[in-house]
Amino acid sequence: MSVNQNxxxxxxxxxxxxxxxxxxxxxxLLVAFIADxxxxxxxxxxxxxxxxxxxxxxLFQRLYRDVLRPAGLLRPDIHQEDAAPHRFAQGMGATVxxxxxxxxxxxxxxxxxxxxxLVVALAAINLVFGFCVGCFIFFQIQRLVHSR
Amino acid sequence: MIERLLxxxxxxxxxxxxxxxxxxxxxxxxxxxxxxxxFAGIIPPGKxxxxxxxxxxxxxxxxxxxxxxxxxxxxxxxxxxxxxLPVSEYPHLVDHLGILTAPATVVIxxxxxxxxxxxxxxxxxxxxxQVNSIAHPVHNRSDPQTxxxxx
Numbered sequence: 341m342s343v344n345q346n347x348x349x350x351x352x353x354x355x356x357x358x359x360x361x362x363x364x365x366x367x368x369l370l371v372a373f374i375a376d377x378x379x380x381x382x383x384x385x386x387x388x389x390x391x392x393x394x395x396x397x398x399l400f401q402r403l404y405r406d407v408l409r410p411a412g413l414l415r416p417d418i419h420q421e422d423a424a425p426h427r428f429a430q431g432m433g434a435t436v437x438x439x440x441x442x443x444x445x446x447x448x449x450x451x452x453x454x455x456x457x458l459v460v461a462l463a464a465i466n467l468v469f470g471f472c473v474g475c476f477i478f479f480q481i482q483r484l485v486h487s488r
Numbered sequence: 489m490i491e492r493l494l495x496x497x498x499x500x501x502x503x504x505x506x507x508x509x510x511x512x513x514x515x516x517x518x519x520x521x522x523x524x525x526x527f528a529g530i531i532p533p534g535k536x537x538x539x540x541x542x543x544x545x546x547x548x549x550x551x552x553x554x555x556x557x558x559x560x561x562x563x564x565x566x567x568x569x570x571x572x573l574p575v576s577e578y579p580h581l582v583d584h585l586g587i588l589t590a591p592a593t594v595v596i597x598x599x600x601x602x603x604x605x606x607x608x609x610x611x612x613x614x615x616x617x618q619v620n621s622i623a624h625p626v627h628n629r630s631d632p633q634t635x636x637x638x639x
């Protein structure tokens with residue numbers, strides 16, 4: 341048997357916070373698309389980027405931790421898992437959304453909204469089906485890095 | 489505005505169809521493994537085995553999956569072979585099994601045929617149940633099954 345027995349512990353990772361973040365991104369971007377509000381898409385991009393840089397700046401997750409959870413509206417779903425793949429996925433979404441915002445403000449609405457809807461689609465796949473495309477890419481990058 | 493709502497509905501339908509297609513493809517892929525022994529030469533046949541896949545950067549592999557595999561090995565003793573393989577050293581195996589994330593675990597029967605593929609963390613109890621279902625089958629051998637991870 342060759343089992344790695346490193347018993348270091350991970351901090352708890354609250355999946356409810358992740359789901360709130362995904363739901364907020366989906367709702368805001370759909371409202372932005374339907375009402376044709378490029379500034380709302382750009383604001384969502386900035387919020388996602390700040391949340392990637394520092395979890396304390398993740399506005400939607402703060403909304404959950406400071407308001408929704410204390411009010412008893414949502415319950416925590418704590419798992420011992422690594423937050424790094426999820427942060428990578430959020431960073432990927434923020435990057436695509438920043439590109440979408442640039443396209444929208446530079447006069448290419450079709451490209452801009454297509455990219456924004458791509459972010460909506462990936463967030464929805466994670467929220468509804470539980471498959472994190474960004475985490476999958478993170479795994480593939482790790483494979484590439486460690487195969488060299 | 490109606491036009492944009494229709495686009496959103498269309499996108500939702502495309503996502504749902506794509507997801508169903510991917511699930512069907514994965515099920516078909518796993519069925520194709522039913523008569524193959526991809527671990528030949530890596531895992532000795534003769535008893536069921538649980539194989540974990542990990543990457544060096546996968547914290548969950550070290551903190552959750554490895555202890556779960558150690559617990560499984562301690563509980564089942566000689567009834568099962570437990571191994572952990574680095575993804576980087578078995579890229580063809582990872583591709584062949586359709587492993588999309590780490591940790592992942594594969595349960596193979598005594599003849600080396602893949603019976604379960606768990607994507608994401610699988611606890612010792614779940615793995616023991618899968619091993620027991622192979623060691624003490626209730627009915628005839630079925631197609632391999634997969635379980636996707638959350639997140």
